[in-house]
Amino acid sequence: MVGLLKTLFFIFICYYVFKFLVKLLAPFLVKKVADTMKKKAEEQFREQQPKSKVKEGETIIDKAPKNTSQTKNSVGDYVDFEEID
Structure with missing residues (x-):
């Protein structure tokens, strides 16, 4: 019992x-792990960035090309209709 x-x-x-x-x-442990993960994320981000x-x-300044092929009436033809009672 005593044991x-x-x-x-x-x-x-x-x-x-x-x-x-x-x-x-x-x-302290959480901070160390967070710092390690932050450094890894920064390295991955830098690797993904293209070298400019x-x-x-x-x-x-990149300008968008002028799109002259579209007109204001590019939605479709207007169809006149009558209501039937």
């Missing part, structure tokens, strides 16, 4: 010590 009580007491103490240590160390030959301070 059982010692075992339960030891488990109880270990549980609360572990819980206390997790509360102290968790913010634009110098810093230079401005490039």
